[in-house]
Amino acid sequence: MYATLLTEISQGTCIITINRPDKLNALNAQVFTDIENAVDEIQNNPEIKSAIITGAGTKAFVAGADIAEFAGYTKEEAMSLSKRGQDIFFKIENSKKPIVAAVNGFALGGGCELAMACHFRLASENAKFGQPEVNLGLIPGYGGTQRLTQLIGKGKSMELHMTAHLMDANEALQLGLVNHVTTADTLLERTKDILQIIHTKAPVAISKVIDCINTAVVNNTDQSGYDKEVQSFGDCFATEDMKEGTTAFLEKRKANFSGK
Numbered sequence: 001m002y003a004t005l006l007t008e009i010s011q012g013t014c015i016i017t018i019n020r021p022d023k024l025n026a027l028n029a030q031v032f033t034d035i036e037n038a039v040d041e042i043q044n045n046p047e048i049k050s051a052i053i054t055g056a057g058t059k060a061f062v063a064g065a066d067i068a069e070f071a072g073y074t075k076e077e078a079m080s081l082s083k084r085g086q087d088i089f090f091k092i093e094n095s096k097k098p099i100v101a102a103v104n105g106f107a108l109g110g111g112c113e114l115a116m117a118c119h120f121r122l123a124s125e126n127a128k129f130g131q132p133e134v135n136l137g138l139i140p141g142y143g144g145t146q147r148l149t150q151l152i153g154k155g156k157s158m159e160l161h162m163t164a165h166l167m168d169a170n171e172a173l174q175l176g177l178v179n180h181v182t183t184a185d186t187l188l189e190r191t192k193d194i195l196q197i198i199h200t201k202a203p204v205a206i207s208k209v210i211d212c213i214n215t216a217v218v219n220n221t222d223q224s225g226y227d228k229e230v231q232s233f234g235d236c237f238a239t240e241d242m243k244e245g246t247t248a249f250l251e252k253r254k255a256n257f258s259g260k
């Protein structure tokens with residue numbers, strides 16, 4: 001039904017598996033379209049009470065935006081991509097039904113941003129989280145500068161964005177980025193069990209909890225942080241360092257930044 005997702009409904013939970021394991025489930029334009037349609041389906045299908053987002057294979061949840069797609073993007077195209085990614089992740093964040101990330105490996109860049117847009121997160125022991133965009137001469141473009149700061153606080157968010165440090169699952173647990181760490185084998189079952197508890201509660205009350213808690217951390221009348229991220233993401237695409245960073249990744253070598 002979806003080109004890049006596998007979906008399955010089990011006991012009222014729709015399990016969405018991002019399915020590009022050969023590219024570590026990187027987010028390209030088709031994945032975005034598919035996620036958007038799947039989130040609409042979750043809202044509209046009365047059989048579905050909640051959803052889980054996870055990644056195919058044993059290595060990655062999502063290793064980021066598809067860096068190969070960045071080549072040749074103008075600043076304006078990059079800004080549109082960033083805005084589109086943000087809008088789809090807002091749809092997840094504002095879903096009336098719970099959407100939980102089951103992070104089963106690398107959740108980097110756009111993958112960490114996708115997990116953070118979900119209502120909460122569980123991680124397997126081999127999960128790794130980070131916003132490594134500065135390695136590419138970039139910054140996050142899908143809300144990472146905003147949501148990581150909301151979830152773990154300003155100082156830690158600054159350090160993680162600036163160093164591109166990859167957190168392991170226990171570090172993510174300590175910082176409050178994930179709620180539980182499980183073995184790889186039990187990740188999905190544990191996530192489903194929590195959702196089964198939520199399914200016994202009143203659906204309207206659950207949707208009001210989501211709305212009110214989102215309002216506590218996101219000032220709905222002021223999107224200026226997200227807007228600044230779109231602009232700044234675009235600005236990076238006009239630099240030589242972004243070209244060097246993304247080319248170096250695709251050529252599997254270390255980037256040599258000039259500051260231009």
Ligand code: COA
Nearest residue numbers: 022023024026063064065066067068106108109110132133
């Ligand atoms: N975009 C596009 N392709 C990606 C990708 C991404 N974000 N992440 C991984 N891939 C691809 C690799 O290019 C490789 O493809 P190939 O086999 O055709 O060469 C394949 O997925 C496997 O990745 P590889 O790098 O060989 O695996 P690894 O185990 O050596 O390293 C990571 C794993 C996650 C550390 C590494 O892939 C990585 O750093 N990815 C990018 C993370 C990132 O910067 N994300 C933010 C993007 S804005």
